[in-house]
Amino acid sequence: MYVDFSPLWISLKTSAIATAITFFLGIAAARWMLNSRYWFKGLIDGVFISPLVLPPTVVGFLLLLVFGRNSPVGKLLDRFSITILFTWYAAILTAIVVAFPIMYRTSLAAFEQIDPNLLRAGRTLGASEWRVFWQIMLPLSYRGIVAATILSFARALGEFGATLMLAGNIPGQTQTLPIAIFFAAEAGEFEQALMWVMIMLAISLTVIWLANAWADQTRHPSSQAVTAFGRPRQWSRPRQWSRPRPRDLTSLPADAPETELCINIYKQLANFPLDLSFSLQQDALGVLGASGSGKTMLLRCIAGLETPDRGVIRLNGKTLFDATQGINVPSCDRKVGIVFQNYALFPHLTVAQNIAFGMNNLPKPERDRRVHAQIAQMQLQGLEHRHPHHLSGGQQQRVAVARALASQPEALLLDEPFSALDSHLRSQLEQQMVARLADYQGVTLFVTHHLEEAYRVCPKLMVIDRGRAIAQGTKQAIFERPATFTVAQLTGCKNFSQAVTIAAAQTTTATHAVRALDWGICLHVMEPVSDRVAYVGIRAHQIIITTHANQDNTFLCWLVATSETPHRMTVFLKFNAVPTSAQDYHVQAEVFKEKWMMIKDRPLPWHVCLDPLRLIVMEAE
Numbered sequence: 040m041y042v043d044f045s046p047l048w049i050s051l052k053t054s055a056i057a058t059a060i061t062f063f064l065g066i067a068a069a070r071w072m073l074n075s076r077y078w079f080k081g082l083i084d085g086v087f088i089s090p091l092v093l094p095p096t097v098v099g100f101l102l103l104l105v106f107g108r109n110s111p112v113g114k115l116l117d118r119f120s121i122t123i124l125f126t127w128y129a130a131i132l133t134a135i136v137v138a139f140p141i142m143y144r145t146s147l148a149a150f151e152q153i154d155p156n157l158l159r160a161g162r163t164l165g166a167s168e169w170r171v172f173w174q175i176m177l178p179l180s181y182r183g184i185v186a187a188t189i190l191s192f193a194r195a196l197g198e199f200g201a202t203l204m205l206a207g208n209i210p211g212q213t214q215t216l217p218i219a220i221f222f223a224a225e226a227g228e229f230e231q232a233l234m235w236v237m238i239m240l241a242i243s244l245t246v247i248w249l250a251n252a253w254a255d256q257t258r259h260p261s262s263q264a265v266t267a268f269g270r271p272r273q274w275s276r277p278r279q280w281s282r283p284r285p286r287d288l289t290s291l292p293a294d295a296p297e298t299e300l301c302i303n304i305y306k307q308l309a310n311f312p313l314d315l316s317f318s319l320q321q322d323a324l325g326v327l328g329a330s331g332s333g334k335t336m337l338l339r340c341i342a343g344l345e346t347p348d349r350g351v352i353r354l355n356g357k358t359l360f361d362a363t364q365g366i367n368v369p370s371c372d373r374k375v376g377i378v379f380q381n382y383a384l385f386p387h388l389t390v391a392q393n394i395a396f397g398m399n400n401l402p403k404p405e406r407d408r409r410v411h412a413q414i415a416q417m418q419l420q421g422l423e424h425r426h427p428h429h430l431s432g433g434q435q436q437r438v439a440v441a442r443a444l445a446s447q448p449e450a451l452l453l454d455e456p457f458s459a460l461d462s463h464l465r466s467q468l469e470q471q472m473v474a475r476l477a478d479y480q481g482v483t484l485f486v487t488h489h490l491e492e493a494y495r496v497c498p499k500l501m502v503i504d505r506g507r508a509i510a511q512g513t514k515q516a517i518f519e520r521p522a523t524f525t526v527a528q529l530t531g532c533k534n535f536s537q538a539v540t541i542a543a544a545q546t547t548t549a550t551h552a553v554r555a556l557d558w559g560i561c562l563h564v565m566e567p568v569s570d571r572v573a574y575v576g577i578r579a580h581q582i583i584i585t586t587h588a589n590q591d592n593t594f595l596c597w598l599v600a601t602s603e604t605p606h607r608m609t610v611f612l613k614f615n616a617v618p619t620s621a622q623d624y625h626v627q628a629e630v631f632k633e634k635w636m637m638i639k640d641r642p643l644p645w646h647v648c649l650d651p652l653r654l655i656v657m658e659a660e
């Protein structure tokens with residue numbers, strides 16, 4: 040029996056060409072869509088996806104409308120003597136149209152699975168958008184892209200309805216396998232139809248099997264699972280606009296020296312504005328603040344990963360951002376190194392390649408020299424050829440710091456660099472970090488939740504609350520004399536009472552005394568207090584449990600409850616009265632275990648002293 044195999048060759052040729060074209064179109068569309076912020080983004084997405092959900096006859100009909108002889112496109116093609124309808128080109132065209140949504144959406148899902156911090160890290164390391172795409176996005180999403188290509192090929196191979204409408208059934212020219220099956224079955228040639236069906240099944244299953252085998256072989260611990268249409272979380276936040284601020288955001292202080300980072304920015308965030316104005320020089324500045332107070336956003340604005348609504352950012356005399364002048368230097372040109380909270384090491388690159396990433400512009404010998412220097416300084420010898428997923432958390436952190444410093448940035452931004460480490464490693468790496476920062480010539484911003492860490496690493500501190508700096512100065516000043524309740528709270532003070540000056544309430548002379556309303560006691564304080572006093576507080580470790588009843592600010596107290604940590608005991612105390620429940624306490628004091636062993640069996644009431652030197656008097660915010 041003579042068998043005409045042309046449907047098979049036509050189908051394979053058509054699908055291969057359509058897949059090749061779709062590959063580039065789909066990836067380009069997905070890349071564009073990923074960063075697109077246009078309001079009509081959803082509409083375009085719908086148009087791109089529509090061939091997947093519309094019946095093939097509708098797609099075919101629409102293509103007929105666009106490419107028909109009387110359509111503008113048809114007439115234009117006619118002028119160049121190009122015919123699409125009922126030719127092999129029509130089969131390719133319909134295959135492209137139906138395969139495109141799969142290529143586009145699966146690639147987009149693969150791109151969206153990439154940790155955005157990896158792309159941000161690439162940008163801050165000087166990589167252009169093209170390099171970020173080529174050297175970070177593609178390698179990290181290639182499994183998804185291969186899956187997309189295979190699915191697109193399978194879709195192109197199986198296309199029937201639209202092809203029939205646009206290309207027709209011309210044996211040897213436009214008759215593809217699905218069309219051959221249909222007409223063979225309709226003509227009662229079941230054997231022939233069955234043969235084509237078997238061939239079709241064999242091709243499809245082989246392609247899928249090969250793809251799976253390849254995927255299994257190349258599986259990488261760090262690679263990302265990609266579902267064809269899965270979309271990861273996206274920002275979708277209501278924006279709350281508040282009235283424009285009167286503060287001058289067009290300039291920096293006139294006396295701002297050249298060698299420093301000067302910031303004067305305003306950016307509306309989800310629930311409050313980030314509104315900061317400060318400058319810093321070589322001394323590391325620790326940025327403290329509650330979760331969600333805007334610390335990371337500040338770093339992102341400096342690094343050029345987010346754009347403030349208004350303001351100015353200047354680094355060493357160079358304007359990085361100026362809203363009024365329309366200057367917004369891209370991240371890759373800012374010379375700002377950033378260590379992300381999750382380190383954002385490139386999972387497909389080795390330690391040495393990660394460190395070298397930001398030095399692409401240097402000759403290879405110089406690059407290698409700097410990589411070796413960083414590896415030696417961060418004690419990473421022997422790990423050069425390992426990938427990040429074969430490193431411990433501490434090693435990853437050191438690679439991240441080495442990578443950020445290797446390109447010699449003018450500013451180094453550290454976003455909670457120790458938060459993922461255990462306490463032992465934390466203190467080891469902290470020492471190392473302090474040593475590295477001492478050598479570093481640029482400005483450093485160190486964001487952390489950890490009060491003691493901030494105190495040890497940074498000579499100066501800034502406390503942020505809901506986007507505003509509520510305290511700034513030397514660490515001693517901020518910890519010892521916090522001016523407001525929020526600063527005291529954010530710097531770890533746990534005992535507060537509302538307070539009024541006794542001078543204002545009773546006499547005209549006692550300006551060194553306050554009444555602690557919640558504690559029901561009067562206290563002497565060291566510094567004169569103003570009428571604006573709102574709270575008095577004391578840190579838990581500074582409360583003294585004593586046997587000397589005659590000291591200043593000493594009161595009777597009852598033990599309410601205890602809470603134990605490995606080296607200390609927290610004791611909850613009530614002044615001047617027997618507690619009625621476990622929650623009925625005024626202050627919590629921390630004592631070392633040795634002291635606790637000495638006092639725990641003493642009969643109640645005890646005496647507690649709130650040293651006037653240690654009392655924190657806070658004004659209304």
Ligand SMILES: Nc1ncnc2c1ncn2[C@@H]1O[C@H](COP(=O)(O)OP(=O)(O)OP(=O)(O)O)[C@@H](O)[C@H]1O
Pocket residue numbers: 274276307308309310328329330331332333334335336337488
């Ligand atoms: N791209 C964004 N657009 C608008 N608001 C954002 C954006 N990113 C974060 N936010 C909001 O800005 C606020 C500050 O977030 P940010 O990540 O800077 O906090 P943070 O102080 O670093 O917190 P954490 O210590 O938990 O990391 C949060 O309320 C957050 O919801």
